[in-house]
Amino acid sequence: MATITSLTALDVRFPTSLQLDGSDAMNPDPDYSAAYVVLTTDADDGHSGHALAFTIGRGNDVQVAAVAALAPLVQGQPVPGTAAELSDFTRRLSHDSQLRWLGPEKGVMHMAVGAVVNASFDLVAKRAGQPLWQYLADLSPQDLVTLVDFRYLRDALRESEALDLLVAARPGLDARRDRLLREGYPAYTTSPGWLGYSDAKLAALATQAVAQGFTLIKLKVGADLADDLRRFETARAAVGPGIRIAADANQRWDVGDAVRWIRELARFDPFWIEEPTSPDDVLGHATIRAAVAPVKVATGEHVHNRVMFKQLLQASAIDVLQLDATRVGGVPENIAILLLAAKFGVPVCPHAGGVGLCELVQHLAMFDFLAVSGRLDDRMLEYVDHLHEHFVEPVRVRNGRYLAPLRPGFSAEMVPDSLSRYAFPDGRVWTPSADG
């Protein structure tokens, strides 16, 4: 039986702040970064498991330290293979009583657990010779239920309900897989809308996005109302009335401010308002949603675990659920979140962008289409055209749709040259004689 021989964590940072890529009302100068995880084994197949936790610069070293703290729980353990083994592997990390105190199930330590768990799923899918979306869709409903930790969820979703839901989603799975392979998964783009871009750049990129086949673009808002109104007007003029424009406030507002600001933006027909306030504020989101309908309320990229998503759904606080591949405790917790969304009938439009988030989360969206919600209506996967060149299998977006990845694994593996050039603080990009 194969054994995990090492867990390593690397600090990799990209100097994205130089171009104001990724600038928004709360994050003026991010340097997209990864606490990059590699699991190696003693198996003859030579496969290793790769994943990452995404951060935006300072503190990526803390994230790396948190991953490293998990190494003693992983090294020397058998490589998980069955659903029960994957579940045990996940719980060993997320239920360690001493490490749990540092969250519980939130923040740096929970993202570290998520990265290591995701690396184990990359490894398992590679060993099975399947892309992760396919690997997950091929698991039985009972195996999928086995993966999920239902603790704290049962007042909203019991094991038996989850099983019923997954069984009910089986019919048509093969036809949906064929359709996915043929047509891809719908995408939307945030690339035009960063707050640091000029109006001319915004208009040009918005026009280009429509030409590329996108039917929804997203603008960052929340720093200055007059600017936001002008930028929304610019974007609306560029794309015309038939294209959806979403707004993303990145947690900038209090509840009352959010309602006032969104009502002003409403004249330009925003499709959704994303992160209007603190991601912790379930009741605040419910208040905002009731006040700004028919503008939809979306959140999720900073929602730290399944218990928070459960409440957002119980409180009818969101119209769009934006899970993230690296914020929560890995694939099993994201399956729990997909199941909750399906139970409550709320579409999942995952968060992506950053570095590697598109590569990772596409697998979860495609798995949802095949085996959980079984639906594409009002589902879209965020796309940002940054940093894909650093991955062994970059995402492929054609005519506004993600094409299904075909290589075995979770698509998070980076090319060795990028890992070395962007290593922080000693990689070539970060040293005084950097050639960029």
Added chain:
Amino acid sequence: MATITSLTALDVRFPTSLQLDGSDAMNPDPDYSAAYVVLTTDADDGHSGHALAFTIGRGNDVQVAAVAALAPLVQGQPVPGTAAELSDFTRRLSHDSQLRWLGPEKGVMHMAVGAVVNASFDLVAKRAGQPLWQYLADLSPQDLVTLVDFRYLRDALRESEALDLLVAARPGLDARRDRLLREGYPAYTTSPGWLGYSDAKLAALATQAVAQGFTLIKLKVGADLADDLRRFETARAAVGPGIRIAADANQRWDVGDAVRWIRELARFDPFWIEEPTSPDDVLGHATIRAAVAPVKVATGEHVHNRVMFKQLLQASAIDVLQLDATRVGGVPENIAILLLAAKFGVPVCPHAGGVGLCELVQHLAMFDFLAVSGRLDDRMLEYVDHLHEHFVEPVRVRNGRYLAPLRPGFSAEMVPDSLSRYAFPDGRVWTPSADG
């Protein structure tokens, strides 16, 4: 003007797991630990600021790394003195956009911010020659409002309401200070009730607690119902009907399980049930509270910020608010939480125990009595008789009450010999030839 010259973070751990001190249903073997923080300055007075983040063992190194990540934001900065400067100092740490991504405002990074901010308050109080409770009570209502970050709170508590509340609490402040100095602050004890103790030890310690003047004791529950019923019966027999017995489940249950279990325990008249489920589950706590009244619902030691406490209060989810000195972003956020509790009329009974938590949080409870709620009814401060000998000014509990600390500062400073003996992994206690 004085400048901060260094921020250092030390990994200090106590092998408490050897005695099962601190054992509960979720934390079977804690090693009480501190990410210990020292701020030094170039001022002639020689004062340094001390504080800590409390953890329970593994991962304390991650907590230390998070504190260290804040050093560049602090070193070389002027020593804060006025309320406005303390507010700026706090926001510089909690609003750093890149570090904020690692929470936001939760988990390891937020506790690190809290530790550094608390060290700055220790420093300021020492420079003022006052114990922190006195220093805070002497600030004007406007200065206290200046300290607080009202972002995300204003739908529940606006600046003007907070100011009115603080102004209304002024009358009688001097008389309350005299009473505090004369009588101390009411305490309750958790020392008898750890899950790892035998029934005989439980009964003996419960009897002893009553003899020492405590009127409320607390038992850990949640691992096994039959055990809990027997232990509650044992404790009730030992202390009689006039003493309150609280129960602490340490997040062990789902919502439905919590209701069923508490209804079984109800025959022994538990005063409150603490942490019945996930600390993130605002709506779950509200459901439990409605189902188990008149047993009170208490939580807070793992509630990660003011936004969560706001919602627990808005949802009528708790009867008792148990803030913690080192879980949130430091003194200013805890002032926000005290103000929210006062607004909603919910008593604060702070969490303590661990290492240094009693020393720190007593200042906040005493400040609340003097200048915020102005009340002692149904207020009690947790007391656990562990590890106080490591502090320069250990808490003094007499006849069931905390005596007000009199030395300048926040009481978190540890004696140098303890810092050196319990340093992890190289202190004498942790090295192979350890003499214990």
